[in-house]
Amino acid sequence: MARQRGPVLVDTNVILECWRMDAWRALTGGYRVETVEDCVIETQTGFQRRRQEQQIDNAALQSSLAAIQKVGDAERAAAIVREPMFSFLDLGEQSLWAHALSRTDNWVLCGPDKASLRFGVRLGFRERLVALEGLLQDAGHKASGLRPAYTSSWLSKTLGEIVIMEASKRK
């Protein structure tokens, strides 16, 4: 697959994993990485929903991102009426998708949660869902040690399973 030239939208999980693997600089150096305000908040201590929290310097994070998008009720309302499953995503994931759906450029979205992936597949964005591992490798960074959910093989397998589940749901 050709290296992504457009914006890369990342969720909270991806930011935390990059920070854990010391790969954030490689990712933001290689792509136009964007996220939403709610995901930035979720990366801060007390909001990570993990026992071992990463110490993520808010100023450093913000300055390294190409954009931090603000998402309002209008984008959220547009997303929920397109697909009710939107309600079953967490606030950061909701905001990221609500923002993505409002764009018309060639964005890709990097976020490993299965519900987020299923939401994307249901709306016809399977080809825009990318693995962190692939992004890092394409940017020339050796991406070993990532958790399985961030690898290209896991994403490929999971998307295949989701496509089958969605197809059986439509029957």
Add this chain to the structure above:
Amino acid sequence: MGTNLIGARIKALREQRGLSQEDLAHVFGFKDRQTVSAIETGERRLSADELLTAVQKLGATLDYFINPFLLAGEGKFSWRQSNVALERLNAFERVAGRWVAANRTLAPEVGRPPPNLRQALKLTSKSSYEEAMAAGERFAADFELGPVPAERLAEVMERRLGVLVLMVDAIEGISGAACRLLDLDAVLISRNEVVGRRHFDLAHELFHILTWDTMPPEHVEDASERSKIRVEQLANNFASAVLMPTEVLGRFEPAKVNNVQWLNDTAEALQVTATALKWRLVALGRLDAVQANKIPDAALRNNGRDVSGRKPPPLYSKAFMEVIALAIDEGHMSARKTADLLDMRLDDLAELGAAHGVKLALDL
């Protein structure tokens, strides 16, 4: 999933505000009330602009219209409690409602729909205490609760009756609750109560679930095994018989010298409280009421055991955690959304699943 969530919330809010469908049609700028009716029943979907109009004109947040884990205008709780301020109780009810709503919404998605039919006891408020006890005895026999009925009761309620049973960290003063939705029954039990008390609460709430239509319980009831309210007394008699059927009690040698010791030991074996056992024996005519009253409650507290080292059961239930695990694994609900729902860290959530023998895919 949640295809008519927004329509149902609009209806609930309209009714809560005392508005007619005509009033709402005017708010949205529709020509007639039929359009509102179609939105409420899910025949017509709202546009994003109409949804924003609802947010602005009806004074509710967008979350109110799209959050699947709210019980808005639906669901009735009956709380078994002691001296809990109504404001605190209602706040906890909103939290508990999220768990119940989550199971109601997610279980059918993962192939675990609630039963099609609802079972009920053939009792009314005019039934006698003897009839309530007979119903309890029969329940224990029909569902083969075995030599220690308390041990199997939760499982039978979940697997055979489709009742959601959740062990929860309730606020102080709450023992348990029964909850009735149109399509789901649930029982919540404070997991930090002593084991005998938990089982009695469970059997008591079971009575409310099985008699809800003929004897709807009060929103708030006193958590006493010696309640003065008739429906509660019927529930207590039923609960005693379920947990201590005559046939099961008959297997124990009768007390000889020390009633207190015998009560405590027998209650411990049956996983009930010695106090409940004492009154059950009185009801069966095996213990004289005057003699029973002479036995001090203090001697029966915690069945005469030191319970300080005992751990409560894990939160919620295995069946509930299985639904959660499947919902995450099949991509029906995100892991972070789940953590938010249960107010837990992902690691703690995984550990809780493991405590129930359920593996959650949370390696993010």
